Amino acid sequence: MRTCPTLRCSHRPCGRGESVESSSHDVLLVGGGGAGLRAAIAAAEVNPKLNIAVVSKVYPMRSHTVSAEGGAAGVAKPDDSLDEHAYDTISGGDWLSDQDAVEEFVREAPLELLQLEHWGCPWNREPDGHIAVRAFGGMKKKRTWFAADKTGFHMLHTLFQTTLKYQPISRYDEWFVTRLLVEDGRIRGVVAIELMSGKIQAIFAKSVILCTGGCGRVFPFTTNANIKNGDGMALAFRAGAPLKDTEFVQYHPTGLPFTGILITEAARAEGGYMLNKDGYRYLQDYNLGKPEPKPVLRSMELGPRDRLSQAFVHEERKGRTVPTPYGPVVHLDLRHLGEKLINAKLPFVRELCQKYQNIDPVRELIPVRPVVHYMMGGVGTDIHGATPLQGLFAAGEVACVSINGANRLGSNSLAECLVFGARAGRAAAEYASRQPAANGAALAQAADEERRLKTEFLDKTGGRERIATIRTEMQASIENSAGIYREQASLAEGLHKMLELQERFKDINLDDRSHTFNTELESALELGFMLDVAQSIVTSALHRTESRGAHQRTDFPMRNDERFLAHSLVYRNFDGSGRVEYSPVKITRWPPAERVYGQQAQEPQQQAAKRVS
Amino acid sequence: MADNIVLEIARYSPESDHEPHFECYEVPVRREWVVLDALNHIKDTVDGSLTYRWSCRMGICGSCGMMVNGEPKLTCATFLSTYARNGSKVRVEPLRYFPIIRDLVTELGGFVSKLKKAKPWLIRDLEQPLSQGEYLQTPEQLDRYKQFSMCINCTLCYAACPVVGLDPIFIGPAAIALAQRYNMDSRDQGSAERTAVLAHPDGVWGCTFVGECTRVCPKHVDPAGAIQQYKIAAVLDWLKSFVTPRGRDVSNQAAND
Numbered sequence: 001m002r003t004c005p006t007l008r009c010s011h012r013p014c015g016r017g018e019s020v021e022s023s024s025h026d027v028l029l030v031g032g033g034g035a036g037l038r039a040a041i042a043a044a045e046v047n048p049k050l051n052i053a054v055v056s057k058v059y060p061m062r063s064h065t066v067s068a069e070g071g072a073a074g075v076a077k078p079d080d081s082l083d084e085h086a087y088d089t090i091s092g093g094d095w096l097s098d099q100d101a102v103e104e105f106v107r108e109a110p111l112e113l114l115q116l117e118h119w120g121c122p123w124n125r126e127p128d129g130h131i132a133v134r135a136f137g138g139m140k141k142k143r144t145w146f147a148a149d150k151t152g153f154h155m156l157h158t159l160f161q162t163t164l165k166y167q168p169i170s171r172y173d174e175w176f177v178t179r180l181l182v183e184d185g186r187i188r189g190v191v192a193i194e195l196m197s198g199k200i201q202a203i204f205a206k207s208v209i210l211c212t213g214g215c216g217r218v219f220p221f222t223t224n225a226n227i228k229n230g231d232g233m234a235l236a237f238r239a240g241a242p243l244k245d246t247e248f249v250q251y252h253p254t255g256l257p258f259t260g261i262l263i264t265e266a267a268r269a270e271g272g273y274m275l276n277k278d279g280y281r282y283l284q285d286y287n288l289g290k291p292e293p294k295p296v297l298r299s300m301e302l303g304p305r306d307r308l309s310q311a312f313v314h315e316e317r318k319g320r321t322v323p324t325p326y327g328p329v330v331h332l333d334l335r336h337l338g339e340k341l342i343n344a345k346l347p348f349v350r351e352l353c354q355k356y357q358n359i360d361p362v363r364e365l366i367p368v369r370p371v372v373h374y375m376m377g378g379v380g381t382d383i384h385g386a387t388p389l390q391g392l393f394a395a396g397e398v399a400c401v402s403i404n405g406a407n408r409l410g411s412n413s414l415a416e417c418l419v420f421g422a423r424a425g426r427a428a429a430e431y432a433s434r435q436p437a438a439n440g441a442a443l444a445q446a447a448d449e450e451r452r453l454k455t456e457f458l459d460k461t462g463g464r465e466r467i468a469t470i471r472t473e474m475q476a477s478i479e480n481s482a483g484i485y486r487e488q489a490s491l492a493e494g495l496h497k498m499l500e501l502q503e504r505f506k507d508i509n510l511d512d513r514s515h516t517f518n519t520e521l522e523s524a525l526e527l528g529f530m531l532d533v534a535q536s537i538v539t540s541a542l543h544r545t546e547s548r549g550a551h552q553r554t555d556f557p558m559r560n561d562e563r564f565l566a567h568s569l570v571y572r573n574f575d576g577s578g579r580v581e582y583s584p585v586k587i588t589r590w591p592p593a594e595r596v597y598g599q600q601a602q603e604p605q606q607q608a609a610k611r612v613s
Numbered sequence: 614m615a616d617n618i619v620l621e622i623a624r625y626s627p628e629s630d631h632e633p634h635f636e637c638y639e640v641p642v643r644r645e646w647v648v649l650d651a652l653n654h655i656k657d658t659v660d661g662s663l664t665y666r667w668s669c670r671m672g673i674c675g676s677c678g679m680m681v682n683g684e685p686k687l688t689c690a691t692f693l694s695t696y697a698r699n700g701s702k703v704r705v706e707p708l709r710y711f712p713i714i715r716d717l718v719t720e721l722g723g724f725v726s727k728l729k730k731a732k733p734w735l736i737r738d739l740e741q742p743l744s745q746g747e748y749l750q751t752p753e754q755l756d757r758y759k760q761f762s763m764c765i766n767c768t769l770c771y772a773a774c775p776v777v778g779l780d781p782i783f784i785g786p787a788a789i790a791l792a793q794r795y796n797m798d799s800r801d802q803g804s805a806e807r808t809a810v811l812a813h814p815d816g817v818w819g820c821t822f823v824g825e826c827t828r829v830c831p832k833h834v835d836p837a838g839a840i841q842q843y844k845i846a847a848v849l850d851w852l853k854s855f856v857t858p859r860g861r862d863v864s865n866q867a868a869n870d
Contacts, residue, residue, distance in 0.1 A: 058666075059721060061766050062674045117747045120735035120798060122755060122762050129749030153673055154762065161733040161791075173725070196714055225668040258645050261671045352671060355690050468657035511661035514628045517715040520661040 020191075020446045021201045025053040025170075026432040027425075028189060028205035030177050030232060032056035033063030034152070034417035035396025035424075036211030037159040038112075039385075042425030044166045047433050055172040055192055055203060057227065057522070060160045064213050064225045065417065068152025069264035069348060071144035072414035074109035076133050080141040082106045089412060090590050092138040092304050093376075093405020094549035095565065096245070099588040101383045101401045105412075105419050112418035113145050121158040122147050134345075135269040136411045138304035138597075140297050144411040149264050149348040152414060172203070176522050177231065179449045180208065180239040180392070181442040187239075187391035188442040191449040195522065198515025200453060202446035206432035207391045209424050210236060210379060214397040215533045217526075219372040220475035221327075223255055223262040229526035230533035232398035236379040237532055241387045242569040242581070244380035244400040246533070247541035248550045250408055251484055253308035255371025256357050257326035263349055263368055265410040268301040270345050273333040274308070275365070276320040282330070286311040289598025303597045306407040306550045309370040313484050324367060331365040338362075370484060374413065376404045376550065377540070380569060385424025391431060395424040402567065406549025456506075457521055463509030467523050470508070471530070474501050478534050482541045487555045491542040498535040502576065505531060532572075539578040540568040561592050618642045618697045620651055622663065623706040624716050633713065635704070642697045648688040648705065649677055652717075664716035672831060675765035678772070679717050680706040685769035685829045708772040710781070724768055727784050730810045731792035736803025754799040761794035761839055763832045770826035770836050776819055783819040784810065786826035786836030793839040796846070808850065817843050 027043045029036045032054045043052050054060065075085050085106040090097050117123055117131065124132040124146050136144040147154035163169050174195045181188040181202065189204035212232030216224025237243050253274070254263040268274070271294060276282040281291040281300065288307060289299035296302065312330060315321050321328035334342060334349075339362045342350055346361075353361045378400040385393040385401075396417045403416060474497075481494025505528060512520035546560035547553050566582035573579050617639050625633035638659060640651045649667055656663045665688075667677040672690045679688050682696065682704050696703045711719035741748065770786040771777045777785050792811055796804040811817050820840045827837040 058668060058674075058676065059725065059766075062666075062668050062676050064669065064674075066674050066765075067669050067671060111743055114743050114747060118735070118740070118743065120795065120800065122759060122798075123747075125750055125752050125755055127752060129751045129754075131747055150673070150763075153765070157762075161728075162735075164729045165732075165734045173722070196720075225674065226670065227668045259670065348673075355672065466657075467661065512664075514626055514662070514715075516627055517664050517718050519664050520656075523661075 020443060020450055021199065022204060022443060022446065023201065024189075024204040024437075026050040026206050027052045027428050028203060028208045029054040029211055030056075030190060030208060030235075031063070031211035031213060031396070031398070032058075032060030032160075032171070033211060033213055033396065034065035034155055034159060034414060035421035036060075036063075036209070037156075037163050038418050038421030039209050039211060039395055039425030039428070040163055040169045041159070041166060042422040043429035044168045046426050046429035048168060050168060050429055050432060052168050053170045053172060053203070053205075055175045055177060055190065057174065057176045057195070057231070059173050060171070061157060062227075063156060064228055065152045065156040065414070067223070067225060067262070068155070068414055069149045069262060070136060070266035070269070071134060071146035071151045071411045072113055072155065072418070073136065073139065073144050073409070073411040074113040074415055075106065075143050076110055076131055076145065077142065080143050084140055085109075085143060087590060088139050088298070089403060089409055090405065091593070091595050092409040093403070093407055094559065094595055095561070095590075095592040096248075096405030096548060096567070096585055097403050098401065098586040099590060100586050102403050103588060104383055105403045105416065108419045109415040112415065112422060116155060116158060116418065119158050119162045122154055124148065134266060135295060135297055135302060136409070137265045137268065137302050137308075138298060138409040139411070142297075144269070146266065149266050149346050155414060176525065177235065178453065178525055180235050181445050182239050182389065183442050183445070185390055187389060191446045193453070193521075195517050198518060200450045202443055204442070206435040207393060207428040209385065209428050210392070210394040210398050211396050211421065212398045214375040215530065216372050216375070218475065218478055218530045218534045218537065219249075220472075220479050221255070221260050222372040223252060223260055224372070229530050231526065231529050232394065233378055233536075234529035234532040236387060236389070236392065236394065237536065237570075237572050239389060239392070240572070241389045241392060242380050242571045243377060243533070243536045244567050244569055245377035245402060245540070246375070246536045246570060247482070247544050247568060248376035248406050249372060249482065249537065250305055250374040250376060250550050251309035251370040252305055252373035253312060253370050254332055254368040256352070257324050257329055257367055257369055259356050260371045261352050261356055262371070262373065263332060263352070263366060264346070265305075267332060267334055267346055267349050269295060270341065271295050271337050272301060274301050275331040275333050276315050277322045277330075278320065282315050282320065283308065283311055286314065287598065299598045304407055304409060305373070307597065309484055310552060312370050322367070327369055329367040329369045332368045333365050334361045335363060335365070374408055376400065376402070376406065376408055380567070381424075383423070384427040385420055386427055391435070393424040393428045395420040400567075406551060457508070457510055457524055458513055463507050465504050465507045465509060467508060467520070467527055470501055470505055471527055474498070474531060474534055478537065482538050485552050485554050486541055487553060488542070491538055494538045495535070495542060498531065498538055502531055502535070536570045536578055540570050540580060543580045544568060565592060616642060618693065619702045620655070621702050621704045622717070625713055626715055637702070642693055644694055646693045648679075648681055648686070648691045648693055648703065651693050652688065652705070664718055666718055673765060675767035678708050678767045678769050680704075680709055680772065685709070685772040687767060687769070687831050690831060708768055710772055710774070710778045711768070719768075721768070723781070724766075724771065724785070727788040728766070728791060730784060731788045732803060732807050732810070733791045733795060735795065735798065735801050736806055737800070738802050748800040750799050757799070758794050758797035760833065760835060761790045761797065764790055764794075764834045765832055767831065769829045769831065773825040773829040775823055775825070776821055780815070780819060782815045784816050786840065789817055789820075789843060790834050790836040790839040793843055796843070804846075808847065811843055812847050817847065
C-alpha cells in the first residue's frame with residue numbers, strides 16, 4: 001500500500017548522477033495550502049500540457065490554512081466599493097502597502113471567492129441563497145465571506161478536493177524541501193527528503209512557487225501550527241532572494257492562554273466585548289472610539305489588530321489585566337450574544353473553549369491575550385508573485401507583495417492566498433512554457449546537499465546541543481527583543497543572541513539517525529530555517545528607527561515617512577549576516593495620512609478620493 | 614490527580630525491529646496537558662527519536678490521531694489528566710488497521726486514494742460563468758450537507774471500523790461521507806457518477822452498520838448516517854432505473870431547479 005511518488009508523479013526521469021535520484025516537472029509548488037493549491041490549479045488552466053507537482057511536508061489537507069477561522073474579504077454587496085476595501089487595507093497597513101498591488105487585490109478577491117463557490121465551498125448564505133458577509137476588524141463595510149468559523153478549513157478542503165480532478169497535478173506528500181537549486185541566476189528545482197523512506201532526491205523544475213506559509217513558531221506563544229517554521233522564507237533567503245518587511249509581525253489580540261489557540265475576530269464582529277479585570281471596555285481609552293452596545297465598524301473591538309494588541313500592553317502596565325499561570329489576560333465576553341447566535345455563527349469558538357480551556361462562552365468569560373499570528377513580511381515579490389530570482393515565485397503568507405503593509409487586516413490573508421496564489425500560478429506557468437527542458441546540470445548541487453545533510457546531521461557524532469534547548473532560547477530571545485514593543489538595546493541584544501544560537505546550532509546532536517520518517521532531522525532543519533528568519537526579523541526591526549503599524553519602537557514612537565515610507569529588504573551576506581536595503585512604497589491614489597479609528601473615522605472616503613499629484 | 618503518569622508507547626522502526634514493542638516513559642501530569650503535550654515532552658527532553666505526526670493542536674488539521682487506551686482519539690483533544698488515577702498507565706499506539714511506517718505514524722496513501730475514488734468535487738452538467746454570480750443555495754440547502762462537509766480526514770473512523778479491519782479494500786466511512794457531502798449539495802449534479810464506486814461491493818454495501826465510525830468521530834460527521842442514507846438512495850435509484858432512461862437521481866436534480 002505504500003504510495004510511491006515515482007509511480008504517482010508520472011515524472012520524466014532525467015538520469016542519475018552520483019547517488020542522487022531525480023525527477024523533473026515544469027512547475028513545482030512547494031507547499032500545499034490555500035496558496036499552493038490555488039496556484040497549482042491556475043497553472044494547470046494556463047497550459048494543460050504542463051507537468052505540475054505539489055511537494056509538501058504534510059498531506060495538503062493538514063496545511064495551516066485549515067486553522068483559519070473568521071473569513072475571507074472581497075467586496076460583495078451594493079453598499080460597498082473596491083476603493084473602500086483598498087482604503088481600509090492601506091490605512092490598516094499604516095501606508096506601507098504597495099497600492100498598485102492592493103488595487104489588483106481588491107479587484108480580483110471577489111472573483112476568486114466566487115470561483116471557490118463554484119468549486120463547492122460551503123459559504124454561509126442569506127435566506128435568499130446569496131452569499132452572506134460579516135463585519136471584520138478594520139473594515140468599514142461588511143465584506144468578509146465566511147463558512148461558519150471554519151472558513152480556512154472549508155477553503156482548504158474544497159481546493160484539495162478540486163485539485164484531485166486535475167490530471168496534470170501530481171503530489172509529493174510528506175516530502176521536506178531542504179534547498180533550492182539555482183544555476184546561472186535561475187531556479188532549477190529543489191532538493192527534498194521523502195520522509196517515509198529518507199530518500200534524498202533532486203526535483204527539477206523550470207519554475208518553483210514557494211507557498212509554505214508563515215513562521216509563527218519562531219516565537220514562544222503563537223496561533224501557528226507546529227509546521228510554521230518559515231521554511232520558504234529561509235530557502236529563498238539562502239538562495240539569494242531578499243526578505244522584505246520582516247520586522248512587521250502581527251500579534252492577534254485574542255489567543256487562549258497556554259495553548260495560543262486563536263479565538264477568531266469574528267467573535268468581536270458578531271458583538272463580543274473586550275473587558276479588563278474591572279469588567280470595563282478598556283479600548284475606549286486608546287483612541288478607538290466610544291463603546292456602543294452593538295458592534296460599530298472600524299471602532300472599538302473592531303479596530304485593527306496592532307492597535308488592540310498594543311492596548312493590552314498598556315492595560316497590563318496599568319495593572320488592569322488578570323494574572324494567570326500563563327501570563328496576564330483580559331476577557332472576551334460573548335455571553336450577551338446568546339447560545340443560538342454562538343452556535344450558528346461561532347460554533348468552533350465554543351468547541352475550542354470547551355475542549356481546550358474547559359469553559360463555555362455562552363455562560364463564561366473567555367480569558368485571552370495577544371498571540372503571534374501572522375508575518376506581514378516575507379519573500380519579496382512583484383504583483384505577479386515573481387521574486388528577483390528568475391523562475392522563483394512566492395505567494396501567500398511566505399510572500400510579501402505587499403498588500404498588508406505594516407499591519408494586515410483580518411480576512412485579507414485568505415483572499416490573498418487565492419488572488420496571489422492564482423497570479424503566481426499563471427505567471428510561473430507562462431514562464432515555464434517559455435523555458436527549455438531542465439538539463440539536470442544542477443545535479444552536482446543536489447549531491448552536495450545530500451552530503452551536507454549527512455555530515456552535519458545524520459552521520460555527525462559528538463554534538464552537544466539539543467534541538468529543544470536552542471529552540472526555546474531563540475523563542476524567548478525574540479519575544480524579549482522583537483515583541484509588541486521594541487527598542488534599540490533589546491534588539492541589539494536579540495541579534496547578538498541569534499548569532500550565538502547560529503553558532504551553537506552547528507553543534508546540534510540528534511538522537512535519531514534512522515532514515516524512516518526521521519522527524520528529529522526534520523525538526524533540526526526547521527530550527528535552522530527559523531534561526532535565519534528570526535535573525536532577519538531582529539535585524540530589520542533594529543534598522544527601522546520609527547514606529548509604524550505592528551512595528552512599535554519605544555525609542556522612536558513616531559512614524560517617519562521621510563525616511564521609512566519604504567520596504568526593508570534583508571539580503572544574506574556570504575558570512576551569513578544580514579544586509580538591509582530599502583525600496584520605495586508604491587503610492588497610487590492614497591497619500592499617507594493619519595490612521596483614524598472610532599467615531600472620527602466615519603468619512604474616510606474624503607481622503608480616498610484625493611489623488612497624488 | 615497523580616503528579617506523574619506512565620505512558621506505554623508503541624515503538625517500531627523497520628530498520629531495527631521485526632515487530633512493534635512498548636516502551637514506558639514517566640511524565641508529569643499537568644492539568645492543561647493533552648496526550649500530545651506528553652509526547653512532545655518526551656521527544657524534547659528524553660528521546661528525540663519518538664516519531665508521530667502533529668500540527669495544529671486545535672483539532673482541525675487531523676494529523677494526530679492515535680489509539681489511546683484502545684480508543685481512536687485526536688491526541689491534541691484528549692486530556693492526560695483523564696487517565697491519571699490510581700497509578701494507571703496510558704497506552705498509546707498507532708491507529709489500528711493501517712500499515713505502520715514507524716512508531717505512531719501510519720501509512721495514509723491508501724486512504725487518500727479512497728477519497729479520490731469518491732469524486733469529491735462539484736460535478737455540473739453546465740458550468741455557469743463567474744460573471745453570472747454564485748450558484749444560489751439557501752441556508753436550508755446548505756444544512757442538508759453541512760454535517761458531511763465537516764470531516765477533517767483524521768481517519769479515526771477507519772481505526773474504529775471492523776469492516777476496514779477485515780477488508781482493507783472497503784472504501785470506508787470518511788470517503789462515503791465525503792461522496793454524500795457532494796451528492797447532497799444542491800449545486801452538484803454528479804451523484805450518478807459516484808454510484809459506480811459507492812454501489813460497488815467494496816462501497817456502501819461493505820458496511821455492516823456497526824456505527825463505530827459515528828461514535829468516534831471528533832467532528833460529529835456521522836458517516837454511519839451517510840452510509841445508510843446512501844444505501845436507501847442507491848436502492849431507490851436502482852428501482853428508478855426501470856422507469857427513467859438514465860437512472861438519474863431525479864430528486865437531486867429537482868433541488869437545483
